[in-house]
Amino acid sequence: MSALSDLSMPSSNLSEPVSDVLLRIEELSLHYGKNQPPVLQIGNLAIDRGQTVGISGPSGSGKSSLLYLISGLLKPSHGKIIWNGTDITTLGEGETDRWRRKSIGFVFQDFHLIDEVTPLDNVLIPASFIGWRINDATRKRAHELLDQVGVPLARKSTSDLSRGEQQRVAIARALLFDPPVILADEPTASLDDAASKTATETLFSLAGSNRTIITVSHDQDVIDRCGRVLRFDKGALIDDSANIKEKAELA
Amino acid sequence: MxxxxxxxxxxxxxxxxxxxxxxxxxxxxxxxxxxxxxxxxxxxxxxQAADKFDILIAAPGSQTEIVMNSIFLQHSAINLLDGPYWGKLFDDPRVEIAAPLAFGDSWKGHSIVGSTPQFVTYLSGGLASGHVFETIEQAVVGAAVPLAIGDEFEPSHGHGPEEVLDHHHGAELHVVGKMQPTGTPWDSAIIVAVEQVWDLHALPTGHHEPAGDEHDHDGSEAHEDHEDHEHEEANTHDDGDHDHATDHDEDAHDHAHEHDGDHHVTRIGPPFDLDELPGVPAIVVRPKSVAAAYTIRSDYRTDHSTAFFPAEVLxxxxxxxxxxxxxxxxxxxxxxxxxxxxxxxxxxxxxxxxxxxxxxxxxxxxxxxxxxxxxxxxxxxxxxxxxxxxxxxxxxxxxxxxxxxxxxxxxxxxxxxxxxxxxxxxxxxxxxxxxxxxxxxxxxxxxxxxxxxxx
Known part of the structure; x- marks a missing residue:
């Protein structure tokens, strides 16, 4: 099976809009024990296609848990997570894996690249999940993505890249299957200011009508770039607002 | 994936x-x-080493020790089987080959074993070069012994660490044949006439040898050859021909005779004279048939002797x-x-x-x-x-x-x-x-x- 032929989804395809609402969360709660208070509790929440959403809040407020829940890595205790009409909490593990591979691109704080392979091979790693051989189209796309994020193809060793370049390779890796959603978990937290600015530029340059970016961040520059900001505290959504700058622009 | x-x-x-x-x-x-x-x-x-040793007959004792001595040439002191008990094997119609094995000497760690010319031919399946010994001063060496035809050597008493380097018998032996490789410890052995070993150790030599008579016309080929040699050696021993008659060292020859003094060993190999046979550590017997093997083994399991198939011990x-x-x-x-x-x-x-x-x-x-x-x-x-x-x-x-x-x-x-x-x-x-x-x-x-x- 070729790497890109796996992109058709049996249960949900976020690239084919059912409505403007891409993600709908209904009566969601997450508990880590029967008698424990909820780690996260959200009544109803909808995110539209193409939005850039920043999630902020103090440590332990449930930001990362929300990211893991909406990516299908965590199952909620209660509630529904409906992506483009499909409740992913009802999918089996294999279906969730396939759905995530096609629909979600993950960017992590510590990049999690494999130092022992080249930047190009790092970008191609997700292709190895679905096929023995990597076809020319996938390889060409990996080349284009590295070019797009500004990492020279001549760089043979991943460990020789700067941290900013490593994060941009991680962003290219997240984009290999052209997912409609990018989930980023503190994407600039381990970068210096200059690298952070470049990585933020790269990340938000991907946004558009067909791509939604949801990022957890403490970095105000990142939050400022988001069109919508969700603020959490003690597992509860305490504020859901358009960005102040965006509000100002709208005004 | x-x-x-x-x-x-x-x-x-x-x-x-x-x-x-x-x-x-x-x-x-x-x-x-x-x-x-x-x-x-x-x-x-x-x-493979035991392949040619169908039956071993020896004095009662540890069969393992007899096997180690006879087949693997790992020598130790074992009892001797008296001559009268083994001499009759040569006239036994069930026996194809019977060969005494006599140990005791070595050369640079290589065991010197006394036996018969027939045994050498049987063990080696034909020599690689040269011929079998025809006098007691001649020797056939195994394929791994660093001696060539024509070489001379002097046996020492004992084996391995016990080898007494400065205790030479005084006999100078001549290599006249080299065995084909057998893949057995015998490749490292030197085989001489059993009479040589007996003679060196001042034992009867298995034959009636008239004292001082070098012209015992018994008609045996060995004797005749030796006799010829006696007559020729003064002129021909240095001509490079390794035939036994011309490859003879008179000094060593004389020296060897210091042991027997008053008689000269002129005959080697069977037939032996029963009343002249000394004891030997072991006799190798090749029977003519399987049935013969079992009856021989049975007949020689007595108070005075033991007989067994080495394969059983192995x-x-x-x-x-x-x-x-x-x-x-x-x-x-x-x-x-x-x-x-x-x-x-x-x-x-x-x-x-x-x-x-x-x-x-x-x-x-x-x-x-x-x-x-x-x-x-x-x-x-x-x-x-x-x-x-x-x-x-x-x-x-x-x-x-x-x-x-x-x-x-x-x-x-x-x-x-x-x-x-x-x-x-x-x-x-x-x-x-x-x-x-x-x-x-x-x-x-x-x-x-x-x-x-x-x-």
């Missing part, structure tokens, strides 16, 4: 540890393989060897189990370092089976590589040990990789592949989110 990018990365990342894993596995497999191959080589070599030795081998194999298996356990423990620890990497792969869309197959393939590659290296290492060690053993004993031992070694390594691999599922399964089941949250 193709987990090999991750497998290769894992191999590169901890390459020193991975090399150590492979070496540990290789040594564990090599111990087992080497033991098995060596044991088989020893069995084959000893069986089977008993193999049983003991097998028992020792079983213990050693069990120890080898134990060490293999320890190695596997140590490697598994190390890999489980290593997997803790990898768990976040695999959690990230899961977040990127890798199915659990990808994680499982990546870890399983990684451990399996180590096990398979180690087992293959172990096979080679075990074979090399067994070869080296065989070479040393062959050099020391003359017994041809050819260690080779057979089905049992392949099965042993294969069994190790199968167990390794099964055990490799353990770390794979543990990481396969590891919750992704807790690994992602861990630093």
């Amino acid at each position: 193709n987990p090999f990018p991750i497998v290769m990365a894992s191999l590169k990342r901890h390459w020193i540890m991975n090399i150590l894993f492979v070496l540990l596995i290789a040594v564990a497999v090599a111990i087992g393989v080497g033991l098995t191959a060596q044991e088989r080589a020893l069995r084959q070599g000893s069986a 089977v008993e030795m193999y049983r003991l060897l097998g028992n020792a081998g079983s213990v050693m194999r069990a120890m080898a298996l134990g060490s293999q189990a320890l190695v596997v356990a140590a490697i598994l423990a190390a890999i489980l620890a290593l997997m803790q370092l990898y768990r976040k990497q695999f959690a990230v792969l899961r977040a990127l869309g890798a199915p659990r089976s990808y994680v499982f197959s990546a870890i399983w393939s990684y451990v399996s590659l180590l096990v398979i590589t180690g087992a293959i290296c172990g096979l080679g290492l075990g074979w090399m060690v067994a070869q080296s040990v065989s070479r040393i053993f062959t050099a020391e004993t003359g017994m041809a031992m050819q260690a080779s990789l057979g089905s049992s070694e392949l099965m042993l390594a294969g069994g190790f691999v199968i167990i390794g592949l099964i055990l490799a599922t353990l770390p794979a399964f543990l990481l396969y089941r590891r919750p992704v989110v807790s690994a992602l949250r861990g630093s």
